[in-house]
Amino acid sequence: MMGSRLVKMRSMLGAALLLSVAVPVAGQTPQTAGTVQRMADGKPDLSGLWQAMSRANDDIRPHSAGRDLPASLGVVDGHELPYLPEALSRQQENYANRATMDTEAKCFLPGVPRIMYMPFPFQVAQTSDHVLMLFEYAHATRNIFMDTPHPEGPIEWWMGDSRGHWEGDTLVVDVVHVTNQTWFDRAGNFHSEAMHLVERYTPMGPDHIRYTATIEDPNVFTRPWTMELTLYRQKDPNFQLLDYECYGFVLDEVPIEFPDEG
Numbered sequence: 001m002m003g004s005r006l007v008k009m010r011s012m013l014g015a016a017l018l019l020s021v022a023v024p025v026a027g028q029t030p031q032t033a034g035t036v037q038r039m040a041d042g043k044p045d046l047s048g049l050w051q052a053m054s055r056a057n058d059d060i061r062p063h064s065a066g067r068d069l070p071a072s073l074g075v076v077d078g079h080e081l082p083y084l085p086e087a088l089s090r091q092q093e094n095y096a097n098r099a100t101m102d103t104e105a106k107c108f109l110p111g112v113p114r115i116m117y118m119p120f121p122f123q124v125a126q127t128s129d130h131v132l133m134l135f136e137y138a139h140a141t142r143n144i145f146m147d148t149p150h151p152e153g154p155i156e157w158w159m160g161d162s163r164g165h166w167e168g169d170t171l172v173v174d175v176v177h178v179t180n181q182t183w184f185d186r187a188g189n190f191h192s193e194a195m196h197l198v199e200r201y202t203p204m205g206p207d208h209i210r211y212t213a214t215i216e217d218p219n220v221f222t223r224p225w226t227m228e229l230t231l232y233r234q235k236d237p238n239f240q241l242l243d244y245e246c247y248g249f250v251l252d253e254v255p256i257e258f259p260d261e262g
Helices: 002-021 085-096
Strands: 048-052 122-126 130-135 141-146 161-167 170-176 196-203 208-216 225-233
Antiparallel strands (some): 048 225, 161 170, 170 196, 196 208
């Protein structure tokens, strides 16, 4: 019951923000085929319900089909990750122990960029100085503060610290202050707390966003690399975020002892 009330409150908040700021430019019809809906200041309005349709959460690299694993062409430019030799050994160890070591299996927050391509929808509400993302997975949230600097570190947050700005019609988000405990996928591909992530959200029309993420982490990779995928707008008129409670831990039942009467 508490989870349902929380999701309803978040949905109401997102809807209120959306209604308050999704004002089209004068003379422009929102959601016209082939056009991008815009805010009153002319910037693209990304508000709405979105979802990635890739298999990147299983493995961001190309991979063959396996047991409970559909094949995928991957989302990494160049297909392979430029691991340092010692980091590649750790990735292989992660993969061998993925059933217990993956933070998703433990129900921890998955971090960025992984939260963006997990198989769950998310809602965007937008103002001129703030982009709010509400995720169905484990009630996760992201706050992207526009045109403001990162706080001084070092800080390690599960979802990092996100600061955004516009380059034309592209929302560019700079992410730092991450924890080294999150992975890119279920295959054990990982990063360190030194990761610097730059995301780019480019509208490709009213219902598609091209998402690219460039990763730089000198502790793990020999050079920066990029992943790229498409985010799709949910078009079902009845679609909404629902409860998703993650149960990664099995709690032992503790017997309740009652005092003797009399």
